[in-house]
Amino acid sequence: MRFFLVLSLLFFVLGCSFERKDDKDQANKKLKYWCAPNPEEIELAKILVDKWNRLHPEIQVEVQPLPAGQSSEEVLLSAIAGRTTPDVCSNIWPGAISEYTKAGGLVALDEFEDFDSLVNARRIPVELLESFKSGDGHIYQLPWKTNPIMLLYNVKIFKEAGLERPPRTYSEFFEACEKIKQLGIFPGYTDIRPIWWQRFFDFYPFYIASSGGKTLFKGENFDIDYNSAVKVFEFFRTCFKMGYFPITNFQVDPFLTGKVAMRFTGPWTIAYLERNKPDGFEYDFAPIPVPNDHQGKVYTYGDPKNIAIFSTTKYKREAWEFVKFLVSEYSDSLLLEICNQLPIRGDLLENRKFTGYFNRNLKMKVFAQQTPFTRGIDSGVEMKEIFDAISREFEACAVYGVKSPEEAVRNLIKRSKIILEWSK
Amino acid sequence: MNRKISTYIPLLIGAIFFAYPFLWMFFASLKPETQISELWLLSKNLNLKNYSIVFAKIPILRAFFNSLLVSTTITLSVIVFGSIVGYALSRLNFKGRDFILLLILFTMMIPFQITLIPTYVLIVKLGLVDSYAGLIFPGMMNSLAILIFRGFFTTIPQSLIESARIDGCNNLQILFKIIMPLSKPAVATVGILTFTSSWNEVLWPLIVIRSEKLMTMPQLVTIFVVGGQAGSQLGVQLASATLLALPIIFAYVFLQRYFIESLARTGLKE
Amino acid sequence: MVKMSKVDSKAGYFMVMPYLIYFAAFIAYPLIFSFILIFHRWNIVTPMEFIGLKNFVRLFKDELFFKSIINTLIFLSIHIPLQIVIALFFANLLNKQIKFRSLFRALYFLPVVVSSVVVTILWQQMYAYETGLINQVLSGFGFKKIPWLVSPEIAMPSIAVMATWKNVGFYIVLFLAGLQSIPNELYEVAEIDGASSFQKFYRITLPLLNPTVVLVIVLSTIGGFSLFIEPYILTGGGPLDSTLSAMLYIYNQAFYFNHMGYAATLGFFFALVILVVVIAQRKFIEREVY
Numbered sequence: 001m002r003f004f005l006v007l008s009l010l011f012f013v014l015g016c017s018f019e020r021k022d023d024k025d026q027a028n029k030k031l032k033y034w035c036a037p038n039p040e041e042i043e044l045a046k047i048l049v050d051k052w053n054r055l056h057p058e059i060q061v062e063v064q065p066l067p068a069g070q071s072s073e074e075v076l077l078s079a080i081a082g083r084t085t086p087d088v089c090s091n092i093w094p095g096a097i098s099e100y101t102k103a104g105g106l107v108a109l110d111e112f113e114d115f116d117s118l119v120n121a122r123r124i125p126v127e128l129l130e131s132f133k134s135g136d137g138h139i140y141q142l143p144w145k146t147n148p149i150m151l152l153y154n155v156k157i158f159k160e161a162g163l164e165r166p167p168r169t170y171s172e173f174f175e176a177c178e179k180i181k182q183l184g185i186f187p188g189y190t191d192i193r194p195i196w197w198q199r200f201f202d203f204y205p206f207y208i209a210s211s212g213g214k215t216l217f218k219g220e221n222f223d224i225d226y227n228s229a230v231k232v233f234e235f236f237r238t239c240f241k242m243g244y245f246p247i248t249n250f251q252v253d254p255f256l257t258g259k260v261a262m263r264f265t266g267p268w269t270i271a272y273l274e275r276n277k278p279d280g281f282e283y284d285f286a287p288i289p290v291p292n293d294h295q296g297k298v299y300t301y302g303d304p305k306n307i308a309i310f311s312t313t314k315y316k317r318e319a320w321e322f323v324k325f326l327v328s329e330y331s332d333s334l335l336l337e338i339c340n341q342l343p344i345r346g347d348l349l350e351n352r353k354f355t356g357y358f359n360r361n362l363k364m365k366v367f368a369q370q371t372p373f374t375r376g377i378d379s380g381v382e383m384k385e386i387f388d389a390i391s392r393e394f395e396a397c398a399v400y401g402v403k404s405p406e407e408a409v410r411n412l413i414k415r416s417k418i419i420l421e422w423s424k
Numbered sequence: 425m426n427r428k429i430s431t432y433i434p435l436l437i438g439a440i441f442f443a444y445p446f447l448w449m450f451f452a453s454l455k456p457e458t459q460i461s462e463l464w465l466l467s468k469n470l471n472l473k474n475y476s477i478v479f480a481k482i483p484i485l486r487a488f489f490n491s492l493l494v495s496t497t498i499t500l501s502v503i504v505f506g507s508i509v510g511y512a513l514s515r516l517n518f519k520g521r522d523f524i525l526l527l528i529l530f531t532m533m534i535p536f537q538i539t540l541i542p543t544y545v546l547i548v549k550l551g552l553v554d555s556y557a558g559l560i561f562p563g564m565m566n567s568l569a570i571l572i573f574r575g576f577f578t579t580i581p582q583s584l585i586e587s588a589r590i591d592g593c594n595n596l597q598i599l600f601k602i603i604m605p606l607s608k609p610a611v612a613t614v615g616i617l618t619f620t621s622s623w624n625e626v627l628w629p630l631i632v633i634r635s636e637k638l639m640t641m642p643q644l645v646t647i648f649v650v651g652g653q654a655g656s657q658l659g660v661q662l663a664s665a666t667l668l669a670l671p672i673i674f675a676y677v678f679l680q681r682y683f684i685e686s687l688a689r690t691g692l693k694e
Numbered sequence: 695m696v697k698m699s700k701v702d703s704k705a706g707y708f709m710v711m712p713y714l715i716y717f718a719a720f721i722a723y724p725l726i727f728s729f730i731l732i733f734h735r736w737n738i739v740t741p742m743e744f745i746g747l748k749n750f751v752r753l754f755k756d757e758l759f760f761k762s763i764i765n766t767l768i769f770l771s772i773h774i775p776l777q778i779v780i781a782l783f784f785a786n787l788l789n790k791q792i793k794f795r796s797l798f799r800a801l802y803f804l805p806v807v808v809s810s811v812v813v814t815i816l817w818q819q820m821y822a823y824e825t826g827l828i829n830q831v832l833s834g835f836g837f838k839k840i841p842w843l844v845s846p847e848i849a850m851p852s853i854a855v856m857a858t859w860k861n862v863g864f865y866i867v868l869f870l871a872g873l874q875s876i877p878n879e880l881y882e883v884a885e886i887d888g889a890s891s892f893q894k895f896y897r898i899t900l901p902l903l904n905p906t907v908v909l910v911i912v913l914s915t916i917g918g919f920s921l922f923i924e925p926y927i928l929t930g931g932g933p934l935d936s937t938l939s940a941m942l943y944i945y946n947q948a949f950y951f952n953h954m955g956y957a958a959t960l961g962f963f964f965a966l967v968i969l970v971v972v973i974a975q976r977k978f979i980e981r982e983v984y
Contacts, residue, residue, distance in 0.1 A: 067635055074634070081739040103740050194932045196950075248823050248844060385951045392758075396934055400846065422752045422956070423735075435787050439801045442863070446804070448827065449816050460819075463830055509713045518706035524713070531721055535919065537941065538965035541948055541958045542724035542731060548738055565716040595705045624809040626923055627941075631949060642811045649815055650927055658819070665815040669808050676807050680800045683807055688867045 029059045029315055031322055032086035036072070036305070037065040040339040045090070047338070048331055052322060059318045066091055073099070080105035085310040087319045090326060092141050092306045094132060097379035100308070101140055107309040108138040112320050115139075122327065123346030125372045127213060132306065134379050135220040141306035141379075142323060143344040145335060147266035148302045148370040149205040151289065155282035157185060157261040166286035170235050173289045177244040180261045187244040189260040190236075194395045196387040201264050203394050204387075205301040206232045208375045209288040213299040216386070217378035222416050226409060231291050233405035236398035247399060256281070264288070266303060267367045271340055285366045302374025304344060329353045340364070346372040382419050389415040446669070453663040460658050474663035478648075481660075483636060484667055487644040491671075494559045494640060495622045501564040502618045503611060509565075510573025511599045515585060532567045544631050558632045559640070563622055569614045572689075576610035577603060613686035616679070623672065641668055732959045737952035749959040759960060761935055762943040763967060765850055769939065770918040772854035777914055778907065780862050785869035799870070803863035810860065814927045817856045818843075821928075846934040853924050853937055861917070865910050872906035873899070908979050915975060919968050940964050 035045035042065050049063040064086070066072045073096040079085040080103045092100075100106050109115055119129060124143055133139050153166055161180045167173040177187035190202040208215065211228035239245045246260075254260040256276055263269075273283060287298040307326060309319045325331060329351065332343035336357045348354055348368035358365050377383050389412055397408035452460045454470040478484060512518075513525055543562055552558035580603055588598045604611065629643040639647070645668045649661045676683055732749055734742040753759060784802060788795055805813060820827045821842035829839040842852040876899065884894050900907075922941040925931055931938035931946075944964065948957035 071634075077737070077739040099737075099739075192933075193930050194935075195930050248841075382951070388946075388951075392935060395932060400934055402934070418752065418755055422748060431787055431790055431792060435784070435792070435798050438784055439798055442805060442859070443801045445816050445820065445827075446808075449812075449819070452819070460825075463827060505712045505716075508709045512706045512709035516706035516709070518704075521706065521710075524710055527717065528713070531717065534721070534725070535916070535965045535968045537920070537944065537961045537968070538728055539721065539724040541944075541954060541961055542727040543720060544948075545727060545731070545738070545954065546719070546723060562720050565713060565720075570713065595709065620807055624811075626809070626811055627920075627945075631945075642809045645815075646811050646923070646927060661815060662819070665812045669812040672807050672809065673804070676800075676804065680803075681796070684799065684803050684867055687806070687864060688871055 029318060031059060031061045031088060031313075031315060031319055033061050033063045033322070034066050034086040034089040034091065035063060036091040037067065041065075041090075044334055044338045047334060048326060051330075052325055056321075059315070059322070061322060076100065076105075077103065080310070083312055085312045087313040087315065088307065088309055088323055088326075090144060090305065090307045092308045093377070094141060094304060094306060094379050095377035095383035097132075097134060097140055097308075098381050101134055101136075102381075105310055105312070106140040107311050107313065107316060107319075108140055109142055109309065109320075109323075110139040114324075118142075118324060118327070122344070123372070124344060125346060128344070128372065128374065131215060131375050132304075132379070141308050142327065144305055144307045144327060145339075145341045146302035146304040146344050146371055146374050146376075147268060147341060148300050148367055148374045149201060149264055149266050149288065150300060150366065150370060151262060151286045152255070152265050152269060152283060153262045153286065154255070154258065155284055156280070157183065157258070161261075166284070167289050168287070169292045169294070170231075170289055171292050173235075174238065174242070174244075177239070177242070181244065185258065186246050186254070186260045188239060188262040189245055189254055190264065192247060192395065192399045194388075194391040196384055196391050199387055199390050199394060200301055200303060202236065203232060203390060205264060205288050206235065208299045208301050209290050210294065211299075212294070212296055213373070213375055215375050215378045217380040220380060222380070222386075222413070222420055224409070224413060224416075226413075228291075229409045229412070230405045233394070233397050233408050235289075235291075236394070237401060237405060240399050241401055267340060267342065267364060270361075270363050285363060287366075287370065297373050298370075299373045299375060300370060302344075302371070302376055304374070304376040333357065336361075336364075342367055342371050344371060344374075380420075381423050385419050386416050389419065446673075449662055449669075450666050453659055453666045455659065457657065457659055460662070474657070474659040475667070477657070477660045478664045478667065482644055482648050482664070484641065484644060484664065486637065487639050487641040488671065490556075490638060491623055491641040494556060495619050497556075497560050498563040498622045499615055499618045501560070502566045502569045503614055505565050506569035506614060507573045507599060507604060507607075507611075508596075509570045510577055511595070511603065513570070514574045514577040515580075516595070528567045528570055532571075540627075540631075547632055552632075554633055554635045554638060556638065559629060559638075562628070563625075566614075566618060569618065572614055573607070573610055576607050580606060609689075612682050613689050616682055616686045620672070620683070641671075728958050728962060731955050732962055734955040736954040738954055739952075742955070745955070749956050752956060753959055753963060758935065758938070759940070759943055762938045762940045763964065765936060765938055766919060766921060766940045768850050769854050769857075769921055770915060772851050773857050773918055774911060774914045776854065776858045777862055777865055778910060780858065781865035781869050781910070782903075784862075784866045785873055788866070788870050789873045799867065802866050805860045806863040808860075810923050811927070813856065813860045814924050817859075818928055821852055821856075843929055844933055846936040849929060849933055849937045853921075853928065857918075857921070857924065861914070865914075868906055868910060869903065872903050876902050908976075911975060911979060912972065915972060916968075919964075919971075940967075 033045065033049065035041050045063045045065070049061045053060050066075055066089075072091050073093060076085070076089065076092075076096070077099060080100060085105060097106070122143075129139070129143065132141055132143055151166060157180060158166070158176075161176070161183055163176050163179060167176045180187040191198050207225075207228055210231050211225040214225050214228070216222065216224050236245075240247060253276075255263050256273070256278070258281075273281075277283075288300050290298055307323050309316070309323060313319050327343070330353075332345060333353050335341055335343050336354060340361070342348065342364070345351070348371060349358060349365065354368075358368060393403070393408040393412045397403040397405055403411070447465060448463070451465040451467075451470070452462075453474050454472065455462070455467050456469050456471070456473075459467050459469065513521060547553055547558045547562070550558075552561065584602055584606075585598055588602050593601065623640075624642060626640075626642040626646055629640045630646070633639050633643065636644070645664045648664050731742075733744060733746060735745045735748070736742040788798060792798075823829060823839060823841055823844055826842070828842070833839060841848060843849050880898050880902075881894055884898060889897070920941055921939040922945065925937040925939050925942050926945075929937045931942055940960075941964075944957050944960045947953045947960060
């Protein structure tokens, strides 16, 4: 009898070790996941990956932040060339998608059969999803998070100036500026340096708002909305000409010190303001102003970051499952809690899972409302250089007033054509 | 008397112009943000807060060591190889010697603007991006150093070399045991020139190094100030600049004569 | 010279080998490769695409590039004369019998050894419009503040002044050495003949100093063409592209927009411009002497 027990014990142990080998073979399914290098997103990634690994012992995920001090786009492009790409990356900038696909690096996500149901479950508006489509009609990036640019204003200064609510149209904006100017304060401020990404905080959100959600490209063709662009240039030119915006760069934050009443920025500013604001400082957010004859919703630029699966992956199905997990309600609620960034979902204020967060972070509600009405950068080529051209025209026309808005936009179209022609 | 004053006053004003800004920068980095723009150096609130922020935000000590490693290696390499080639060109006779000399002179005339991008491409192909080798290799040899050594070596009396050869020394031994000890001015010149220019070099590291861990000190400070990590905190920016200036100023205080003389000598060389 | 044996010849080849390897790798290869790259489009990551002369077509349509070259020339046209005048002035003073000469010399030379990065960050504070040091001094004396880096007309000259401040110490030392090599007897003879200080300077000092002046001009020119880090830190090329130097533009094309082939083409063209300028300078200056 004992002999039998010992034998069966032996068999059991042997069997387990065999099984463990099998498990090891199964658990050999490893996915590499790269996240953005900032501390909050790293923390979020670690928590999500831990949970996933516990729930899915057969598909283990290893997370690694992208190197800091380096442009993620460059890192990813080199990885694609050197075939050292991860399976999944969640710091995908839409403006670089065409470079990644040209290098043959991404998996078309709309080919997964449950892609549509996933998108619907997140209530992503159709046009928003369309704006992430590539030239070949496929979608290579899953919309993940966004940081809508909105109007930030100093509530106290507004009260002092007799303004009851933030301005909604260009005329209201100028009226508000006049009143604030009487107080000896600069009504608004934007960084005037002609750096290409600066325009994400002035020209581009206003353009998207003015054009009712149109971006710069239609498919692969440069298709800027001439009238909207002219109106936006005209708006900023007036601001600088009338002295509403200063033509200088401040060394110390002028909004916090009350030197400037309004700025255009995103939700990340909330944490910064809360940490550094002087006593009694009150602020709030509002949608970007639009031309007086504007109809319909107010859109804005959302600086989206999306998720992509790389074509070097050996486990397409598993990677997709992991991606779905990254955009689940659970993960999205953590994205809100830990990073204070907004998931690209249309149900942020209706879904009960997020109510707690928004009740605790009232300022974020305005952003949540704005989220479905954002646009990103087109996935066309040469986006950086095109924005560089926009920056130059902006500087010449709006800041220094040496060009008329029409001239500036015409010049912009000309230079963009040269840039695009050369890249064909 | 009058003459003396009219000489000393401009000199003094000049000295203030050239030195005061550095002093101001140092003291400004010790002041709280609101007092930075003051012209006067001293203030009641001097503190080291900005420096602690710099040390917390960027690996500046590491960058210092990176710079030290890279510059020292490059300097040693330039001295060693420069002297070897300079010796061959000045004391040895072989076919093609004059051709190589012409080649070296030609190299000095090529503007780096044309070789910059292809050299970067070469470094990428060799897989040396983000590596110390990528920083060091392109700097390992220097035409000017070769010419300086060559020029100096022609002044060494032939008799010394002859007697060493009779004693059975080979060329390398002649070079390093006999000639180099006699060439201290040349070594100092080449050493200081190479070290200073490689320490201050910032364009090449900006191109070749992307990982913060490997950045050289000037590169790290540039990215820190331009890239916005310092936020709009002026004091922190000035603190990082002061830290960057300290090593060279420190060396300069002690070796000042050698600095000036070596740089001046290169001018006369032309 | 004693005729060397064959053994020495071989040693010669060995010893020159390091340079030849270096030359092949870092000079010959890049030069040849740049000629190839000029006819391609490449972002390093994806394979090179042959596009024939398209890079040149773009170059000639590229107003911004030509503007950057002109900006660089503007910079040089201010920086070089300023440098010569100031360096001569101080070298002259230092040449006299004064105490503390090495102290003064050391102070003037200090900016030369310090990194350009430090100098640029420092001058960013000197030039700041609202709170900058220079404007503070000006307002203190009742003058208006000057938009040093914000005005398109003044920005490049401001950078030229800063570059002069940084480098002039080196040229002071060069001129000083040149001055000290002029024999005193020449001045004594001139004094006996009744020459004024001005005449002494114009007829004796300048001509004899000519080689040094030539040297200063050539060195400053070559240095000036590589103007990069100062506009990179101070202005990013603005305002209105007035401080966009050629090197900065090429850098942006290569490393921001990843247009390697186009950047190589720009570099090639720019190198030609430099050669033309340097040769023209040599001809012009040499004519001056005779």
